[in-house]
Amino acid sequence: MGKLINNGIRLDGRRVDELRPYKLEVGVLKNADGSAYIELGKNKIIVAVYGPKEVHPKHIALPDRCVIRCRYHMSPFSTDVRKTPAPSRREIEISKVIREALEPTILVEEYPRTAIDIFLEVLQSDGGSRCAGITAAALALADAGISMCDLVVACAAGKVDGTMVLDLSDIEDKEGEADMPVAVMPNLGIITLLQLDGILTHEEFKQGIDLALEGCRRLHEAQRKALMDRYFKTAPNQEVE
Amino acid sequence: MPEVKRKYVIPGELITEGNYRIIANVIKRGNKFYSTRIGLAEYGQEGVKVIPLTGPYVPKVDDxxxxxxxxxxxxxxxxxxxxxxxxxxxxxxxxxxxxxxxxxxxxxxxxxxxxxxxxxxxxxxxxxxxxxxxxxxxxxxSKGEVVKISPTKVPRLIGKKGSMIRTIESGTGCKLMIGQNGIVVLSGKPEGIIKAVKAIRLVEEEAHLADLTQKVQAMLGIKEEGGKEGDG
CATH class of the missing domain: 2.40.50.140 (Nucleic acid-binding proteins)
Known part of the structure; x- marks a missing residue:
């Protein structure tokens, strides 16, 4: 195996603190109540939000808040070898962590006895699809008009060839030493997801968090722009009198 | 006239700081006010609120x-x-x-x-x-044409004291019945209905912009009547 980082330049030509190219779009699906699309590197993920709506089966409804259901799914053509469409152990786990990363931001008490469904469909996969999924899902929730105290944005940091790097690609994730996805509510500064696969020293961990938060800040700018483009494109300027 | 400041916001965006009363779609952290929806934030003496641009219909008594x-x-x-x-x-x-x-x-x-x-x-x-x-x-x-719009845009379609409804009704000769849940029933002649649907779509698309009544009047070819009644 060759080196993954040469003179501070990674395999795909990025510096260690650089994100992959990204594109965010809101309101891409007409039938869903809210939707968003994200491209991050080779990742292509589409997110649809339905709800709040009546809960079926009725017994899972909660009297004082809404239930949030989340499905992360990789389409059979999203990988280089066909993936069976049945939800794998990994997908079930990621669905759960995404749900838990988004739940703190949704003001669930505003919608008692209802359900909100979030569907994430990975059309093409690369490293860091759960982070890209969370970033897009927050946009789709906002597009659906669900009350939330902040957006959520996620980004991974990790250790590759002994160096801390931002936003790992698929190969860096597999061959590197550590991968740490972080999701954060950018305005309130609350971390809603923190996973770590690998071993980091205290110093590396701190460095990783700082890198990931900086990546999240940049992605949040993109989120904001995507929402503004969708809703206020025809608006003359930001401040209205 | 109390001064009201307006701002386009997304969820989690800081609207203002200080001492205000919360009216709707705003949360307070410390003395900072954040929006919970996409929409138009307004803050002034009365308080802070966000008029949402998207969202579900939540029933209210008397709607x-x-x-x-x-x-x-x-x-x-x-x-x-x-x-x-x-x-x-x-x-x-x-x-x-x-x-x-x-x-x-x-x-x-x-x-x-x-x-x-x-x-x-x-x-x-x-x-x-x-x-x-x-x-x-x-x-x-029993009869009429049904049009669905986003429930958050119903107030704009009604206008201040019903000014927008009156404009569309007089411009097209149709009768409008607007449900707060975003369902509109139009009745009248087919030509009028086609015109009215266009006007409704215009209101829906540009609900966040000012001078909507004038725009709809221009579209329907009505001259401004009885002084200015502009609705912000």
């Missing part, structure tokens, strides 16, 4: 809604009011207090698939909305 009958039992009809809650129209709200199940057949009044105009008489977090058809203009809707 006029237009709904479709989806089911019925011996006591009540079930009505789809384009919300996350199914509404109930109890038979006693239609036949009166002396209603006894079995004597009347509910289908004779409203059948499945019928469209009705009703008001919400009761709703809170713990119960589903209850409807009533007692009142002028309420009850079964």
């Amino acid at each position: 006029l809604v237009i709904g479709k009958i989806v089911d019925y039992s011996a006591f009540a009809w079930e009505v789809d009011i384009n919300s996350c809650f199914m509404a109930y129209l109890p038979a006693r709200n239609v036949y009166g207090k002396n209603f006894t199940p079995g004597q009347e057949s509910l289908v004779k009044r409203f059948n499945i698939g019928d469209l009705i105009a009703a008001v919400v008489t009761a709703f809170d977090r713990t119960r589903d909305p209850i409807l009533s058809v007692a009142g002028p203009g309420l009850g079964k809707i």
